[in-house]
Amino acid sequence: MNCKFVPSVCSYCGTGCGVLFEVIDGKINSTLPLKSHPVNQGKLCIKGWNLHEYINSFMRLKAPLVKEEGRFQKATWDEAINHAARNFNRIKEEHGPDSIGVLVSAKVTNEENYLAQKLARAALKTNNVDHCARL
């Protein structure tokens, strides 16, 4: 058995409690509060204690999907990304850059948010960038 503890931060509310994922043989087995963390000092709420459950859910998406005639089909990454990019570039050409909007996310990392707004501004050339902070 291979067991390790990996530090992370709870992904539910904005409090930002420090957690340790207990990883056994490549699977997150449980979530523990980080004792020394300045925010939560070794405590968690009911959602935090069960943080790993959504990560391990059998409902997780495991491959990109492309809709064909109203039904989703599993696709390779190249197929899905190229299909999406072709359509966005067509829309941009027909209706201008501001005919596309990008909703970045309060759930992904800073790095990913940075890249998403960079994609909107540098690749699509639009400032139509927002996220769900208002909702």
Add this chain to the structure above:
Amino acid sequence: MTNSIAEFETDSKVIFVIGSNTTACHPLIANRIIKAKENGARLIVADPRNIQLTKFADLAVHQRLGTDVALLNGMMHVIIRNDWHAAEYVEKRCEEFEALKKTVASYDPERVEAITGIAARDIEQMAELYATNAPGALLYAMGITQHTTGVDNVKSCCNLAMLCGNLGVPGGGVNPLRGQNNVQGACDMGGLPNVFTGYQPVADPEVREKFASAWNCGELSDTPGMTITDMISAIDEGKIKGLYVIGENPKLSDPDKNHLDHVLKKLDFLVVEDIFLTESAQVADVVFASAALGERQGTFTNTERRCMLTQKAVEPVGNALPDWQIISRFATALGHGMSYDSPEEVFNEMASLTKSYQGMTYDRIGIDGLQWPCLAKDHPGTPYLHKETFTRGKGMFHAIEFKEPAEAACAEYPMMMTTGRMFAHFHTGTMTRVSNSLDTEQKTGYVDINPADAEKLNIASGDMVLLTSRRGEIEAPAQITDSVPPNNVFLPIHFGENPTNTLTSSTAFDPIAKIPEFKVGAVKIEKLIA
């Protein structure tokens, strides 16, 4: 937050919580509040509902929905009348005090009682508790912001804090509790229509030049873009044809679901990137499967501006990819090459363009994180803001008149509705409802109804009721509880089969922040005969 979570416990002498159900939505912040109470701090809670935190309060009041500006003006009226305000601080650090004084002069406790339903003597006592126990921390959440007067409400909170000299001191502050783990970070990273990272305006030619040259991408658009609220109307009008949605479920989180469903059908192409096949992903043309927390490395910035590093613990499920890789590949396919070896490389590029993060590196952030602004490699980070001076120099008071919310009870829709979260679930439920331990706590949506109303309508706990607003109707089981006042109902937002956003309005929103008025609406309730 202007201040830090730990300060509530260690420094605050009074804590004023308004529009935040803290024990349910931010439990580990509520924990600090309760510890502060044990240490002798005073606690004031103002919430339309009888939330759990009221049990710990020295004084708990229940304002009528949407009357926060009147309540805060009333408190300031009492404070100024009694000379409890921090006169020297106001003189030295603030401006426009006379305008504020003039406006709040007409908000005497009797008038405020008539507007808010809070007894005049309670308003006097709230004012005294907040003003005479310094430093005082003011905490709020969506109960303040999700209103047609959201900006007015926030400014009123700031007025009160400045009036009592509570900004720029440990244990004080105006502290919005962010509802998502990276709301703060998404804003800091320029996930907004008018700014790049660190709130650098897109309208500023020098800023645009800086980013255009760093990104090597030619000219950048100088026109501020659309907010999510505006985008929905623009899709309806045919102005927006393509939408790329990352880690978000607008079909449950945006107001007026029926209208939204109709509008989304008008899109030429919808791309959704998520870890689950959410209600929104189901109607997409392409779905990108993302890696979750623990399946990739990266930083998050919490509500107290603390940027923290999370590590990869396991491989992504199936063929899912980290969002930073998906976005890079998508941008490249769109014609702007992006190539990064690691999230750290992305972070360093961002930090080099963003003053408040420029002193941060992965090594420095470590497990405990660093609070921005962090200006240099030896800067320790900033636990509380506005120490010597405000960002704009002097702190400006805004004289604000009370305005009624968009909807009032009427003959056809006689009950007032408010919406929010409950303790075991999160937002649109995509993460918590697949979690067995959390699903066990609450399996379905519900509507909280006061016993007096339940008796009038002959409704028992568990009875199915039909709720109707000007937008649409939903069914939900009734839960009879005095946590809501008579003539008010509360609905949680987590449950797709009882979609609360069918009832909420997409035309009632704050004119500046464009935030919908999720906290106030008028509804009709009828018992469904089984």
